Amino acid sequence: MTYRFSTRQTLAHVVLILGAVIVLLPFYVMISTSLKSPAEIATGTGGVFGSQALFADQTCLTLGGSKADCLVRPVLDNYTKAFTEAPMWRYLLNGVIVTLSIFALQTLVAVPAAYALAKLRFWGRDAAFALVLFCLLIPVHAIALPLYLMLAKLGLTNSYAALILPWTVSAFGIFLMRQFFMTVPDDLIDAARMDGMGEFAIIWRVMLPTAIPALLAFAIFSVVAHWNDYFWPRIVITGDRSLFTPPLGLREFKGDLGGDFYGPMMASATIIAVPLVVAFLLAQRRFIDGITLSGMK
Numbered sequence: 001m002t003y004r005f006s007t008r009q010t011l012a013h014v015v016l017i018l019g020a021v022i023v024l025l026p027f028y029v030m031i032s033t034s035l036k037s038p039a040e041i042a043t044g045t046g047g048v049f050g051s052q053a054l055f056a057d058q059t060c061l062t063l064g065g066s067k068a069d070c071l072v073r074p075v076l077d078n079y080t081k082a083f084t085e086a087p088m089w090r091y092l093l094n095g096v097i098v099t100l101s102i103f104a105l106q107t108l109v110a111v112p113a114a115y116a117l118a119k120l121r122f123w124g125r126d127a128a129f130a131l132v133l134f135c136l137l138i139p140v141h142a143i144a145l146p147l148y149l150m151l152a153k154l155g156l157t158n159s160y161a162a163l164i165l166p167w168t169v170s171a172f173g174i175f176l177m178r179q180f181f182m183t184v185p186d187d188l189i190d191a192a193r194m195d196g197m198g199e200f201a202i203i204w205r206v207m208l209p210t211a212i213p214a215l216l217a218f219a220i221f222s223v224v225a226h227w228n229d230y231f232w233p234r235i236v237i238t239g240d241r242s243l244f245t246p247p248l249g250l251r252e253f254k255g256d257l258g259g260d261f262y263g264p265m266m267a268s269a270t271i272i273a274v275p276l277v278v279a280f281l282l283a284q285r286r287f288i289d290g291i292t293l294s295g296m297k
Contacts, residue, residue, distance in 0.1 A: 034266035078263035091249035114177030135171035162236035180214035246272040
């Protein structure tokens with residue numbers, strides 16, 4: 001079998017490889033830094049994965065550091081500090097509670113709303129869908145202050161409710177599910193009605209099982225957005241450390257010029273990123289199917 005050289009394909013692959021390198025470089029720096037000692041971080045030594053044993057860094061000693069400060073710690077020392085010097089397990093649990101609760105509530109709202117916009121005929125349906133599209137254009141920062149004032153008057157700041165309730169309605173979720181439901185044949189719905197099913201039964205027993213790929217795609221978007229959100233939790237969680245989400249937990253390790261906290265901070269960032277990467281890899285095929293099918297019609 002012979003292969004023909006294609007300049008266009010070669011350039012396309014070069015561009016894709018460069019793009020991949022640019023995307024992966026921050027992850028490389030994060031993981032590499034998390035495996036180094038403070039002395040190695042400060043001096044830029046230690047190679048890719050840092051040192052594997054406990055010894056005094058000669059470069060650090062030459063720069064005037066004490067022997068205690070210049071000790072090169074074992075490779076997993078930063079990860080140990082991430083869990084011992086901050087309640088990282090609590091932060092991870094908060095992240096799971098918040099993201100799963102938001103996704104569950106968003107599903108309860110988005111699926112019926114999307115079904116109505118896709119399959120039911122009623123006055124104002126097109127205007128309602130246009131309103132959903134308009135909401136996609138509004139950045140969260142524009143409504144942050146009104147939301148905060150409302151929660152403050154209700155006494156809900158510094159609570160799980162403040163982290164969860166403002167995101168119950170997702171315009172993107174309604175839009176994505178509506179696009180998927182448009183691809184479902186009307187004959188399937190008519191058959192369910194002939195069997196005596198009501199509209200809510202059709203939604204949860206017929207439409208929802210067919211929409212699993214789109215729902216998983218939406219789950220990836222929702223979980224990633226709220227797991228990594230620093231802006232909103234920083235506003236509504238001001239005094240209760242036990243309610244910190246994973247991004248807020250990174251504030252426990254504020255890096256300074258000496259690099260004393262860069263290692264634990266990068267270790268914490270790695271710990272926070274790993275669940276998202278694993279979840280995406282497990283749901284990658286369904287995620288792609290959901291995005292593809294949602295744009296078919």
